[in-house]
Amino acid sequence: MKFRLKTLMGAAAVIMASTLSAHAETLLKWAHVYETSEPFHTESVWAAEEIAKRTEGRYKIEVFPASQLGKEADINQGLKLGTVDIIISGSSFAARDYKPIGVTYYPYIFRDPSHLLAYTKSDIFKRLTQGYEEATGNHITAVTYYGTRHTTSNRPIASCADMQGLKIRVPDVPAYLAMPRACGANTTPIAFAEVYLALQNGTVEAQENPLTTIEAKKFYEVQKNIILTGHIVDHLNTVVSKSRWESLSDEDKQIFTEVMQEAASRATKIIEERENGLVADFKAKGINVTEVDRADFENTVLEKVTFEEFGYNKADWEAIRSVQ
DSSP states (O other), X not given: OHHHHHHHHHHHHHHHHHHHHHTOOEEEEEXXXXXXXXXXXXHHHHHHHHHHHHTTTSEEEEEEOTTTTOOHHHHHHHHHHTSOXXXXXXXXXXXXXXXXGGGXXXXXXXXSHHHHHHHTTSHHHHHHHHHHHHHHSOEEEEEEEEEEEEXXXXXXXXXXXXXXXXXXXXXXXXXXXXXXXXXXXXXXXXXXXGHHHHHHTTSOSEEEEEHHHHHHTTGGXXXXXXXXXXXXXXXXXXXXXXXXXXXXXXXXXXXXHHHHHHHHHHHHHHHHHHHHHHHHHHHHTXXXXXEOOXXXXXXXXXXXXXXXXXXXXHHHHHHHHTOO
């Protein structure tokens, strides 16, 4: 009788432990460098809550904005170390581990945001992301449109040649340097937090960023010319660490992917809507907004900047350009 009782109690304990295990909450860290007011954060928070709902509370994801867990290089390193589970980061950082994926930053590779989004559904996207995954083990689940990069300057610019000798602040990322250098500008890497002051005191004469950033950082207060060079259609990847991705069941992988892609689509829509109204807003502020012959800039870049110097493949560039 005692033996039977012990057996029943043991079985009950196993069942209870299994039940508790099945409903145990797994805590995940999601990190990025963007401010809490930006859609890259608000839609990540939405995604974290949505994943919790769709997995019946099995995952609790805490989103850390504004470089709370480190700068972009730090959080990418965190994926490798397993100290961060999910990040939002540009392909320029992914290219540090797998250079070919950085071809998406080659100037004028994308015609517009819709071309970028079409690329994310293409075979070439699958091949490049697979190459990155094989190199790192990390998994790219979604791509968010960040904005199209344009130029601001304290002097008018109508052509690529007008940038000759221009002192311009550009992030210290090889592909970002390509267009200004091809046009003969003198590029200067300055910390992002110091750009406004550098423009104000004349340390540099120009900078480049999406219109939403130009507005948010009030660069238009110290630069009276916005030149719609549209040289890079910028984007961000949502990336899950190797260790976390491998721990997920196939069902959970599908949930994570679907939700993260929904979040990316939501953020993309917000950015596009903001951009669409900004040209008129800048003109209303008395800013000189200039349309340029993009073919002039594009042809100069193709003439003077090789794919090989960045570790890119021309065949990948051609495949992306042909995406409709």
